[in-house]
Amino acid sequence: MWELQHLRYKTLALSISDCFRGARAMTEDTKRRLRKGERRDQILLELRLAPHVRVAELAGRFGVTTETIRRDIDDLGRAGLLDRSYGGASARAPGGYRGLDERSRERVSERDRLARLAVAEVREGDSLMIDAGSTTMAFARALALSDMAVTAVTNSLQVAMILGSAPRARVVLAPGGYRHDEAAVIGTATVDFLRGYHVDACFLGAAGIGVQGVSEAVEGFAAIKQAMLAQSARRHFILDASKFGRVHLSHVAAPGEIGTLVSDAAPTPDLHAALSAAGARMLYPDGG
Amino acid sequence: MWELQHLRYKTLALSISDCFRGARAMTEDTKRRLRKGERRDQILLELRLAPHVRVAELAGRFGVTTETIRRDIDDLGRAGLLDRSYGGASARAPGGYRGLDERSRERVSERDRLARLAVAEVREGDSLMIDAGSTTMAFARALALSDMAVTAVTNSLQVAMILGSAPRARVVLAPGGYRHDEAAVIGTATVDFLRGYHVDACFLGAAGIGVQGVSEAVEGFAAIKQAMLAQSARRHFILDASKFGRVHLSHVAAPGEIGTLVSDAAPTPDLHAALSAAGARMLYPDGG
DNA sequence: ACTTAAATGTGGGAGTTGCAACATTTACGT
DNA sequence: ACGTAAATGTTGCAACTCCCACATTTAAGT
Numbered sequence: 001m002w003e004l005q006h007l008r009y010k011t012l013a014l015s016i017s018d019c020f021r022g023a024r025a026m027t028e029d030t031k032r033r034l035r036k037g038e039r040r041d042q043i044l045l046e047l048r049l050a051p052h053v054r055v056a057e058l059a060g061r062f063g064v065t066t067e068t069i070r071r072d073i074d075d076l077g078r079a080g081l082l083d084r085s086y087g088g089a090s091a092r093a094p095g096g097y098r099g100l101d102e103r104s105r106e107r108v109s110e111r112d113r114l115a116r117l118a119v120a121e122v123r124e125g126d127s128l129m130i131d132a133g134s135t136t137m138a139f140a141r142a143l144a145l146s147d148m149a150v151t152a153v154t155n156s157l158q159v160a161m162i163l164g165s166a167p168r169a170r171v172v173l174a175p176g177g178y179r180h181d182e183a184a185v186i187g188t189a190t191v192d193f194l195r196g197y198h199v200d201a202c203f204l205g206a207a208g209i210g211v212q213g214v215s216e217a218v219e220g221f222a223a224i225k226q227a228m229l230a231q232s233a234r235r236h237f238i239l240d241a242s243k244f245g246r247v248h249l250s251h252v253a254a255p256g257e258i259g260t261l262v263s264d265a266a267p268t269p270d271l272h273a274a275l276s277a278a279g280a281r282m283l284y285p286d287g288g
Numbered sequence: 289m290w291e292l293q294h295l296r297y298k299t300l301a302l303s304i305s306d307c308f309r310g311a312r313a314m315t316e317d318t319k320r321r322l323r324k325g326e327r328r329d330q331i332l333l334e335l336r337l338a339p340h341v342r343v344a345e346l347a348g349r350f351g352v353t354t355e356t357i358r359r360d361i362d363d364l365g366r367a368g369l370l371d372r373s374y375g376g377a378s379a380r381a382p383g384g385y386r387g388l389d390e391r392s393r394e395r396v397s398e399r400d401r402l403a404r405l406a407v408a409e410v411r412e413g414d415s416l417m418i419d420a421g422s423t424t425m426a427f428a429r430a431l432a433l434s435d436m437a438v439t440a441v442t443n444s445l446q447v448a449m450i451l452g453s454a455p456r457a458r459v460v461l462a463p464g465g466y467r468h469d470e471a472a473v474i475g476t477a478t479v480d481f482l483r484g485y486h487v488d489a490c491f492l493g494a495a496g497i498g499v500q501g502v503s504e505a506v507e508g509f510a511a512i513k514q515a516m517l518a519q520s521a522r523r524h525f526i527l528d529a530s531k532f533g534r535v536h537l538s539h540v541a542a543p544g545e546i547g548t549l550v551s552d553a554a555p556t557p558d559l560h561a562a563l564s565a566a567g568a569r570m571l572y573p574d575g576g
Numbered sequence: 577a578c579t580t581a582a583a584t585g586t587g588g589g590a591g592t593t594g595c596a597a598c599a600t601t602t603a604c605g606t
Numbered sequence: 607a608c609g610t611a612a613a614t615g616t617t618g619c620a621a622c623t624c625c626c627a628c629a630t631t632t633a634a635g636t
Contacts, residue, residue, distance in 0.1 A: 036613070045429055048450045051339035052371065052378030055593075065615055070594075083340065086622075087374040087593060090340035141333050157445050157461075162336040164468040173445075173473050175463035175481050180452040185461050193463050193477075323632090324583070343623075353585055358624075374592070375623060 039064070040072050047082055047091040054088035110240075114264040115142035117283060118203055118238045121260065124148050126200040129228040130163075132156035132184035132221070133205030135238045144169065153197050155190050155224055157183045172197075179220075186220040194227040202232035208246030209239055209267075211274035213255050215248040222250035235259025244268055255280055327352070328360050335370055335379040342376035398528075402552040403430035405571060406491055406526045409548065412436050414488040417516040418451075420444035420472035420509070421493030423526045432457065441485050443512055444472045460485075467508075474508040482515040490520035496534030497527055497555075499562040501543050503536040510538035523547025532556055543568055 039062050046053055055073070059066040077084040083092050115138040122128065122143060130136050130152050140159040143150065144166035151170040152163055157178075164171045174193045176185030204225050207217040214237055216222045229235055229252075237258055244267055255278030261267070263284045267275060275282060327350050334341055343361070347354040365372040371380050403426040410416065410431060418424050418440050428447040431438065432454035439458040442448055445466075452459045462481045464473030492513050495505040502525055504510045517523050517540075525546055532555055543566030549555070551572045555563060563570060 041433070044453075045433055045450075048432075048453060049425060049429055050371075050378075051380075052373050054374060066593080067595090067616085068614055071614085083338075085340050085376065086342060087376075090338075090378060092339075137337060141337055144336075145329065145333055157449065160466045161445065161468070161471065162333075164466045165332075165336060171466035172477075173461070173463055173466050175461055178448045178452040178459035178461050180449070183449065189460075354623080355586085355625090356584055359584085 036072070039068075040076055043069075043072060043076065043089070044081060047089065052085070052088055052090045056087075058088075110264055111138045112142060113285060114238065114240060114262065115139045117264075117285065118236060118262045119143050119146050119148075121203075121234075121236060121262065121283070122146070122148060122150060122201065124150075126150050127197075128152045129194065129197070129199050129202040129204075129232055130154040130156065130159050131202075131204045131225055131228060132159065132182050135205040135240065136203060137162060139203055139238055151199075153194065153199060155185045155194075157185075179218075182218060182221075184221075186224065191223055191227045194224070194231060197231055199232050201234035201236060202228045203236045203238055204228060204252075205238055206243065206252055207248045208243050209237070209258075209261070209271070210245055210247050211255070211271060212247070212251075214239075214252040214258060215246075216250045216252050217248040219250065222252050225252045229253060229257065229259075236262055238262045241265040241267075244271055254278070324360070327357075328364055331357075331360060331364065331377070332369060335377065340373070340376055340378045344375070346376075398552055399426045400430065401573060402526065402528060402550065403427045405552075405573065406524060406550045407431050407434050407436075409491075409522070409524060409550070409571070410434070410436060410438060410489065412438075414438050415485075416440045417482065417485070417487050417490040417492075417520055418442040418444065418447050419490075419492045419513055419516060420447065420470050423493040423528065424491060425450060427491055427526055439487075441482065441487060443474070443478050443482075444470075446471050470506060470509075472509075474512065479511055479515045482512070482519060485519055487520050489522035489524060490516045491524045491526055492516060492540075493526055494531065494540055495536045496531050497525065497546075497549070497559070498533055498535050499543070499559060500535070500539075502527075502540040502546060503534075504538045504540050505536040507538065510540050513540045517541060517545065517547075524550055526550045529553040529555075532559055542566070 042062070043053065043058060046058075055066050055069045058069045062069070073082060073084060073089040076082050077089065081092065082089045114135070118139050119142045126148075128150055130140060132155055136156065137158050140152075140156075140162040143152075144163050147166065147168060149168040150163075151172070152159070153172045153174060154160055154163075155174040155176060157173070160171045160173045163169045174185055174190045176187040176190030176193075178184075179186050206214045206225065208215045214225075216225065235258065237253075237260070239261065241264055244263075255275050258275065258278070258280040260281040260283055261275060263282070266272065266284050267282060272282065330350070331341065331346060334346075343354050343357045346357045346360075350357070361370060361372060361377040364370050365377065369380065370377045402423070406427050407430045414436075416438055418428060420443055424444065425446050428440075428444075428450040431440075432451050435454065435456060437456040438451075439460070440447070440451055441460045441462060442451075443462040443464060445461070448459045448461045451457050462473055462478045464475040464478035464481075466472075467474050494502045494513065496503045502513075504513065523541075523546065525541075525548070527549065529552055532551075543563050546563065546566070546568040548569040548571055549563060551570070554560065554572050555570060560570065
């Protein structure tokens with residue numbers, strides 16, 4: 001009976017493993033046999049349908065020992081393809097957010113504090129634009145908790161799903177080409193769509209901020225951020241202190257275009273000087 | 289120290305619990321005190337950021353016993369707001385898909401077989417439209433496994449995320465108002481956007497099919513399905529046998545407009561007669 | 577203030593999982 | 607066909623989780 005089950009999966013699984021091996025640039029994975037790859041593809045795919053799988057259940061389904069499954073998800077976890085958890089594995093949320101296992105409790109509350117600082121800038125009834133990123137996800141979560149009536153336009157699937165669960169929030173999702181690593185849509189369709197909306201405020205993340213302004217690493221995100229900036233009466237960048245002084249490929253906004261910088265710590269003196277000279281507002285805990 | 293942590297959460301959590309209680313129509317939840325509701329909101333929201341939380345970790349964070357957390361997630365699980373798992377809880381995937389715990393192993397393979405039957409209708413290089421639903425999610429999963437080069441336009445966030453993980457698939461997401469219970473976008477913006485594409489084939493789910501044609505329960509989905517049908521050279525409905533004979537509010541397609549019905553079992557004689565008289569093609573295991 | 581019920585804590589036994597060392601099987605190259 | 611190494615299975619023990627019943631605390635109503 002297990003044999004039958006196994007064969008079915010064997011025919012079903014084709015070769016996503018190839019992509020996976022390719023992505024890992026032939027390190028230790030090239031040595032692995034088919035059976036293993038198939039199983040791992042199955043695990044990964046199952047994890048896209050259900051957010052969590054259990055070791056014991058997978059073992060039963062594939063007709064192998066729990067130890068084998070354990071080794072599989074250990075390796076997959078090491079490769080960053082899923083998150084290990086007691087008794088099983090869970091899908092790694094796309095969009096940059098790391099599970100709590102990797103973060104200390106302090107960082108969790110830091111994240112929430114920064115997010116609430118940004119939520120304080122939102123007024124009841126506001127229309128918003130929110131872009132993709134781990135900071136804006138945390139912002140969306142805090143905004144959902146605040147139970148404010150807002151309408152949000154976003155290109156982030158995560159933000160849509162998080163904020164969409166709040167009873168008084170309306171979410172409009174922009175169209176575009178789907179980027180799986182960021183769980184967001186991107187492209188000219190996205191930008192064109194955004195131009196059709198005028199909102200009270202936008203809340204954006206970014207990869208870096210320096211004296212020359214805000215910059216972004218992911219190609220294609222910069223254009224979206226700029227489009228959102230252009231349609232918003234009030235502009236906000238939510239950036240934790242680790243972004244200070246970092247410069248990335250794509251230019252997003254000059255210091256004068258930043259509006260308000262929401263952060264979890266005061267900017268470095270030179271950054272503070274440059275931003276304040278350009279008329280940017282800065283907001284951070286302990287007196288901003 | 290725990291006191292501090294707890295207070296922070298106390299201020300953060302406002303009143304999504306109200307919505308939750310409201311949704312449950314004041315059964316046993318009305319009796320519950322604030323503390324409990326806050327904790328549960330936190331759990332639910334945390335689950336939107338991370339796909340899995342552990343009992344022990346939550347207990348530590350809230351400064352309560354694991355037993356309390358266990359009771360929380362038990363109740364939340366009973367209310368259908370999350371999925372229980374050994375050692376913790378995982379987010380319930382929106383869009384109708386139920387975790388494996390609730391389904392027998394047979395139904396899992398049935399689901400996969402139906403999905404693969406539909407995938408067999410896809411040709412390398414095809415452009416597709418795929419709508420939202422649990423059947424189309426399974427289809428997207430099987431399509432991702434097939435490793436075919438396809439371009440898919442969809443209004444389902446789940447389909448986008450599943451298919452978007454396949455290396456050779458391109459996914460275009462339609463815009464629109466976000467419907468959280470279905471994890472899909474909906475509305476005139478969605479329909480208008482779809483009209484901008486011509487595709488080789490569409491794969492749609494639906495709530496029911498009868499002699500009068502295909503019908504749908506979710507308001508607003510019918511228009512999207514019709515738009516997708518209109519833009520597709522080949523038309524497919526993926527429906528399991530439980531949909532046979534069911535009639536729902538919104539009309540989607542007459543028998544003559546169905547194209548191909550992909551199912552896991554042969555339609556009932558009268559349904560078969562009506563469809564075949566209208567020129568619909570039928571596809572099911574064991575000789576279609 | 578008193579009563580009552582809900583909410584939470586405690587403790588122990590049963591079941592699950594994790595881990596590591598070692599045995600066995602399987603797959604591949606020569 | 608043989609040898610080798612990867613892959614998987616097996617076993618035992620420690621750690622963790624679950625669940626039950628009962629004790630204790632907390633919150634609400636009168």
